[in-house]
Amino acid sequence: MGWRLGRIGENRMSQGQTGAEQRLVTPGMAVGPSAGMRAGSGIIAKNDEFIATRLGWLQTQHNTVSVNPINAAYMPRSGDLVVGVVAEVRNNLWFLNINGSFQGLLPMSLAPWKVEFGAARIYMDVGDVVLARVQEVDECHNVVLTMKGVGLRKLNQGAVLDVPVQHVDRIRGANNERLQTLRDLSDCRIMVGENGRVWVDGSSDGIAWTRNALQRVTNEGHKTDFDALMAELEQLNKGDA
Amino acid sequence: MGGYGDVQLLRDDGKRLDGRALDELRPVTVEAGVLPAADGSARVTHGLNVAVVAVYGPMEAHPRKIQRQDRAVIDVRYNMAPFSTSDRIRPGFNRRSREISKVTAEALESVVLVERFPRSKIRVEIEILAAEAGTRCVGITAAAVALADAGIPMRDLIVGVASGKIEDTVVLDLDKAEDNYGQADLPVGILPNTGEVAFLQMDGDLSPDEFNLAMEYNFKAAGEIHDIMVEALQRRYEGGEA
Amino acid sequence: MVDLVPTLLRQELSRLADADQRLDGRSRWGSRDVTLETDCLYNAEGSAKVTIGGTIVYAGVKFELRTPWPDRPAQGSLMCGAELRPVAGRKYEPGPPSPQSIELGRVVDRGIRESGCIDMAELCIVPGEKVWGVMIDLHVLSDQGNIFDACGLAAIAALRTAVVPAERFDVGEDHTLSVNGTPIMASFTRVGGRYVLDASEEEELGGDERIHITLGDKGHLHSLQKGLKGVFTPAEFAEIFEVAQTRCVELRKLVAEQEAN
Numbered sequence: 001m002g003w004r005l006g007r008i009g010e011n012r013m014s015q016g017q018t019g020a021e022q023r024l025v026t027p028g029m030a031v032g033p034s035a036g037m038r039a040g041s042g043i044i045a046k047n048d049e050f051i052a053t054r055l056g057w058l059q060t061q062h063n064t065v066s067v068n069p070i071n072a073a074y075m076p077r078s079g080d081l082v083v084g085v086v087a088e089v090r091n092n093l094w095f096l097n098i099n100g101s102f103q104g105l106l107p108m109s110l111a112p113w114k115v116e117f118g119a120a121r122i123y124m125d126v127g128d129v130v131l132a133r134v135q136e137v138d139e140c141h142n143v144v145l146t147m148k149g150v151g152l153r154k155l156n157q158g159a160v161l162d163v164p165v166q167h168v169d170r171i172r173g174a175n176n177e178r179l180q181t182l183r184d185l186s187d188c189r190i191m192v193g194e195n196g197r198v199w200v201d202g203s204s205d206g207i208a209w210t211r212n213a214l215q216r217v218t219n220e221g222h223k224t225d226f227d228a229l230m231a232e233l234e235q236l237n238k239g240d241a
Numbered sequence: 242m243g244g245y246g247d248v249q250l251l252r253d254d255g256k257r258l259d260g261r262a263l264d265e266l267r268p269v270t271v272e273a274g275v276l277p278a279a280d281g282s283a284r285v286t287h288g289l290n291v292a293v294v295a296v297y298g299p300m301e302a303h304p305r306k307i308q309r310q311d312r313a314v315i316d317v318r319y320n321m322a323p324f325s326t327s328d329r330i331r332p333g334f335n336r337r338s339r340e341i342s343k344v345t346a347e348a349l350e351s352v353v354l355v356e357r358f359p360r361s362k363i364r365v366e367i368e369i370l371a372a373e374a375g376t377r378c379v380g381i382t383a384a385a386v387a388l389a390d391a392g393i394p395m396r397d398l399i400v401g402v403a404s405g406k407i408e409d410t411v412v413l414d415l416d417k418a419e420d421n422y423g424q425a426d427l428p429v430g431i432l433p434n435t436g437e438v439a440f441l442q443m444d445g446d447l448s449p450d451e452f453n454l455a456m457e458y459n460f461k462a463a464g465e466i467h468d469i470m471v472e473a474l475q476r477r478y479e480g481g482e483a
Numbered sequence: 484m485v486d487l488v489p490t491l492l493r494q495e496l497s498r499l500a501d502a503d504q505r506l507d508g509r510s511r512w513g514s515r516d517v518t519l520e521t522d523c524l525y526n527a528e529g530s531a532k533v534t535i536g537g538t539i540v541y542a543g544v545k546f547e548l549r550t551p552w553p554d555r556p557a558q559g560s561l562m563c564g565a566e567l568r569p570v571a572g573r574k575y576e577p578g579p580p581s582p583q584s585i586e587l588g589r590v591v592d593r594g595i596r597e598s599g600c601i602d603m604a605e606l607c608i609v610p611g612e613k614v615w616g617v618m619i620d621l622h623v624l625s626d627q628g629n630i631f632d633a634c635g636l637a638a639i640a641a642l643r644t645a646v647v648p649a650e651r652f653d654v655g656e657d658h659t660l661s662v663n664g665t666p667i668m669a670s671f672t673r674v675g676g677r678y679v680l681d682a683s684e685e686e687e688l689g690g691d692e693r694i695h696i697t698l699g700d701k702g703h704l705h706s707l708q709k710g711l712k713g714v715f716t717p718a719e720f721a722e723i724f725e726v727a728q729t730r731c732v733e734l735r736k737l738v739a740e741q742e743a744n
Contacts, residue, residue: 024478026471027352027389028397028434044396051434053354053394055474070478071281071392073299085489097487101299101361127490140310140359159495166392204502207495211506277537278572278625278684289525293624295570318577320568323620324527324543327651332566332580332620366570368624370541371525 025052025067032065040066072166074100074195076143080134083160083197084145086126091118096132096145099165099195104143110135112147129155131191131199151191158189158201161214165196167221171214178230185234186210209236248422250407257412257419264413264458266402269466271382271473273390281391283473285383288416289373292380294387299361313358317346319367319380326372341377342367348430348440349384354394363393374420378403381430381440386470390477397435398470400463403428404455411451413458427455433467436460486574492689493675500675506685512726514681517734519636519741521644529645529660533637536683537627542637543620544645544660548652551607551614559606559614563592563638565621572626586710587631588621591638591668594697594706595619600664601642608654615647617660628684631695632734635668640738666705667734668697669727673713678723680730694723698731 025031029052034045042054043065052058056069076082076098084096087103092115095103108115113123124130131153135146147153163171172179172192183190186209188202200210213233220229250258257263267288276282279295286292302308307316319341323330349365365388367380378401385398405415406425415423425447430440447455499505509515515536524530527543534540551558565588569575595601606615619642621634643662649655672682674690682690692713697706709715 024475026398026474027395028432029471030434042394051396053396054392055389055478056392069392071390073280073392085487087487101358102301127488127493129489129491141361155491157494158491160489160491204498204504208504208508212508276539276570276625278627279570280573291524293570295624297569297573300573318569320570322541322543322622323564323566323618324524324530324545324622326526329545329547329618329620332564364569366568368568368570368622370622371527373525 023058024056024070025058026055027053031058036063038064040064042067042069069166071164074098074165076100076104076134076137076141076195078134078136080194081191082132082134082145082195083155083191083193083199084130084132084195085160086124086128086130089121089124089126092120094120094124096130098132098134098143098145099162099197100143102141102143104132104134104145106130106132106145106147110144110146110148112153124154129160129199131155131193155199155201158199159207159211161198161200161211162218163192163196163198163214164218164221165194167217168192168194168196170221170226171198171217178226181230181234182210182213186213248418250419250422251410257407257416259416261414263410264461266414266462266465267416269469271386271469273386273473273477279387279391281387281389281393283383283386283390285379285386287375287379287382288414289371290369290376290379291371292376292383293368293370294380294383295366295368296363296384296387296391296393297366298363298391299358299393300364302360302362307362308360311359312355313353313361313363315346315349315353315355315365316362317342317349317365317367317384319345319369319377321369321372321376325369325376341380344440344442345377345381345384348381348399349388351439352385352395352397352399352432353388354396357394363388374415374417375403375428377401377442378428378430382466382470386473389474397432397437398467399430399439400433400466400470401428401430401440402459402462402466404458404462406445406447406451406455411447411454411458413462425451425455427452427459429456429459431460431463433463486688488689492685496675496686496689498675500677505674505679507683511677512680512730514730515683517636517737519640519737521640521741527641528648529641529643531637531640531644533633533640535629535633535681537625538630538633539623539625540630540633540637541622541624542634542641543622544641545618545620546645546648546652547616547618548608548613548654549616550612551610555603556611557607557614558603560603560616561592561596561601561619562616563595563619563621564588565591565623565634567623567626567630571623571630575626586708587634590631590695590697590706590708591619591621591635594635594666594668595639595642597705598664598666598697598699600639600662600666600699602661602663605661613654617642617645626684628687629670629672629681631670631693632668632681635666635695635697636734636738639665639667640741643738643742664700665735665738666697666699667731667738668695668706669730669734670695671723671726673715678715678719680723680726694720696724696727698727700735702728702731
């Protein structure tokens, strides 16, 4: 049974190891020996070797090998700030679409108002947009949300824009520096949810500028140098003024 | 397999009617990220076959009864467009497409890390726009690229490829005439890095030796197609990271 | 699945409408880029692929031999159907044809049929016995708004490139289908209170009713359809009808250019 031999294994195994500094890896690709290293996200260990499980850029930091994915779905974690849209209202709770696989549950007890049983709809109805936090996520992906906390509220004005979930950290930058730059340039209030939804409020021009900026991030974010893109957007803003 | 015998499928010089060697693939092209509305997508042409795949999810599995508490289900729909074949196909599911959808889903469940997504489903929509023998394999290849494009974690890609037998000779990758008048067809889904097999069907007549040779051809071809798949995914996102 | 419409989206669309702006910076009667490719499906007797922004649609033409309807013994037939399969978007679900996909197919069908661009008598082979049935299948692969215009354009472009496969059916020689005219659809959606041309996915989500107008080569009306909840005034229709005339001429030119290549 010659076909059973891993005859295709040899040349394939070497593929992830072309010398380029930034390696775009695909699922199943061997990305190096596992000895002395830890497997981070997007990596599994098999026969003393690390195997990539996702499409993305290979990263090695602090002895951990991981894949920085090019596309990712939002997986809620406790503490996440999210922009949600009310999808269902019950007598004593709301279900929110938070751009994840599952809806998040917001119980009356974690709402910022004192709500009587049956009166939930008076405070928030289907389609309303809110800023909330993930209170807890269990193993079965059940998500409980809270609106008790500083700044958490129903959003009555402004616009919601979508960005790729994997770019959220980069849009914020270290210590929210990039986010602050975006706020300064657009002269808008901007909140970036971990779930890839961005809330913007300000002048029409400011919102339009932010929309364009985030669109550029969506289209080019996986390949361009983020700081260069920000610098270009800064120029663009000055040109308009 | 259709008729046997009377149709000549091998030329006097030992090559096939379209000029291919016995172990030669039809031309294959792969493109990732072709459908803006999808979470991940791919288009694969293989000979005159054209398959387009959209991936959506992971999302909550509906209806509830299909939910699995410990893993995601992969919801595959293999569909041939009405204009994809010589005679128009009436829209809708038929027994053939249901069976192919089922075994394709099971093959994909063997490579996707489904245990990461309890109670979820991942939708894989395989649309065959043009058919020229071997569409289920083209669909599997395209589905693997689309899943990777969607960022779904997988322990390997999967490559769909088929070998068969014409005029008592084992050949790789049957075209339409060879499929119609050949003696056997052996479509498989191969994990190109681990060398495992996740999809297997066969019909016709093969001796054990012929089967081994056909599998050897399939494994060789899987490596070639895998290179094209990887290149397509890299091409889509070339230009370096931030 | 019922679309979830965020209140803020509707608010923003009205605010933009008041300032005569759109989400993507287009003018009110501006269109996204439209591309047309024909003869792109190997097993179809005529085919076209249309993209409008991120919307992608294929049309394929197939022929079959059939016996004519008893009341029209010397006429062939034309049928246009659309499939909105789950491939097209997250909101689409498997199952029997939805009312929306049936509407789409029928609106495109009427525009082509009523323009008279296909002479049904020419599709007759033996009166009372054998005629051609022409079938146009529309397949939406990616819905990012305005699938109606994309389907309308793909259908007529595919039809105009179709070759009647007479040899395969043993009824003479293959010949191009004669199509005398290029009916074109233009669709308008009420967004933020006013009509716009070529609505995007977000505009459709946060918008209201839509109007589809199919015009023939001479600018005559061949099919109209108002869809979804809402009403319009005569003045509003007069305004979009004028825009539709220009839009249809532009798209018809695109079909002609594609054929000239």
